[in-house]
Amino acid sequence: MKTTAYSFCFLVLLSFSPFTLFTAADDHGHSAGITPDEALKRLQEGNERFAAGKAEHPNCQPDRVKETAEHGQHPVATILACSDSRVPLEVVFDQGVGDIFAIKVAGNVSGASQLGSIEYGVAHTGTALVVVLGHTKCGAVTAACTDGGHEGSVESLMQSIAPAVKRIQASTGKTGKEAIEPVCLANIYYQIEALFAGSEILREAVKSGKVKVVGAVYDVETGKAEFYGPHPKTDDLLNGKTVSGIEPQSAEPVAAAVTPEVLAKSIGLGTGISVPAPAGEKTTVKTVISVRYPAARPGSFRDFMQKKGSFMGR
Numbered sequence: 001m002k003t004t005a006y007s008f009c010f011l012v013l014l015s016f017s018p019f020t021l022f023t024a025a026d027d028h029g030h031s032a033g034i035t036p037d038e039a040l041k042r043l044q045e046g047n048e049r050f051a052a053g054k055a056e057h058p059n060c061q062p063d064r065v066k067e068t069a070e071h072g073q074h075p076v077a078t079i080l081a082c083s084d085s086r087v088p089l090e091v092v093f094d095q096g097v098g099d100i101f102a103i104k105v106a107g108n109v110s111g112a113s114q115l116g117s118i119e120y121g122v123a124h125t126g127t128a129l130v131v132v133l134g135h136t137k138c139g140a141v142t143a144a145c146t147d148g149g150h151e152g153s154v155e156s157l158m159q160s161i162a163p164a165v166k167r168i169q170a171s172t173g174k175t176g177k178e179a180i181e182p183v184c185l186a187n188i189y190y191q192i193e194a195l196f197a198g199s200e201i202l203r204e205a206v207k208s209g210k211v212k213v214v215g216a217v218y219d220v221e222t223g224k225a226e227f228y229g230p231h232p233k234t235d236d237l238l239n240g241k242t243v244s245g246i247e248p249q250s251a252e253p254v255a256a257a258v259t260p261e262v263l264a265k266s267i268g269l270g271t272g273i274s275v276p277a278p279a280g281e282k283t284t285v286k287t288v289i290s291v292r293y294p295a296a297r298p299g300s301f302r303d304f305m306q307k308k309g310s311f312m313g314r
């Protein structure tokens with residue numbers, strides 16, 4: 001019922017808003033016709049080809065340009081990634097024209113415009129998969145970990161990454177340069193939380209089972225992307241619960257060697273929750289600090305489009 005109500009509201013919105021600016025160009029409601037897992041497989045296989053030096057450069061010919069112009073876009077995935085020039089999405093996933101609905105912003109943070117773009121990718125171009133992609137050696141994450149990035153508007157990016165820095169400091173004790181790698185992953189999960197907190201469109205899409213939101217890290221040294229799957233607390237996030245806002249509690253210390261896999265499972269979990277380590281050992285989230293999300297932004301996409309409309313004199 002909820003889905004029906006949502007669809008109706010969305011259609012009404014489409015009829016009376018600047019959404020119509022895009023409807024002529026895009027075939028909204030149509031997707032690439034693949035499931036989230038099939039989309040994930042395509043990205044993984046494309047990345048394997050790229051990393052192995054066997055890229056096929058699909059969908060890069062003039063006929064593809066013509067095809068997408070005539071029939072609209074049906075991208076494989078919506079990806080929120082860092083602006084870093086070493087992470088060109090179509091290249092590293094060996095995709096082409098019309099294949100990736102890309103949102104690039106330094107530090108892959110999820111401000112209102114990024115959220116609006118993701119909602120557009122899901123609700124309008126029909127992508128079944130949303131990836132929040134961080135990367136190694138990220139300048140934005142490095143700056144956030146080492147008290148840099150205070151110049152101009154860069155500061156706002158630092159504020160968006162700061163919750164992840166605080167989480168890692170609280171859960172592992174790591175600060176400065178040694179925190180960069182774990183903060184990269186923690187930031188991905190924090191941004192996923194912010195996306196769900198701010199977007200009913202995204203929550204409903206995932207609840208319906210038609211869309212998945214996953215985290216991944218791209219290694220700028222190997223060219224390989226590692227996918228970490230959905231946020232471990234996705235069910236809570238879908239029900240509007242924040243997985244932060246939990247008071248710090250003492251628990252067993254985090255295992256000395258926190259692997260990315262363990263960390264991926266532990267970031268965002270409540271205090272005192274044991275998660276199995278790959279080696280069969282147990283590690284425990286030491287503390288989870290309180291983090292406040294930005295206020296819910298149910299109309300991000302609409303706000304975004306209204307801004308766009310104003311730029312165009314509408």
Ligand SMILES: [Zn+2]
Pocket residue numbers: 082083084106107108135137138139140141
């Ligand atoms: Zn970066």
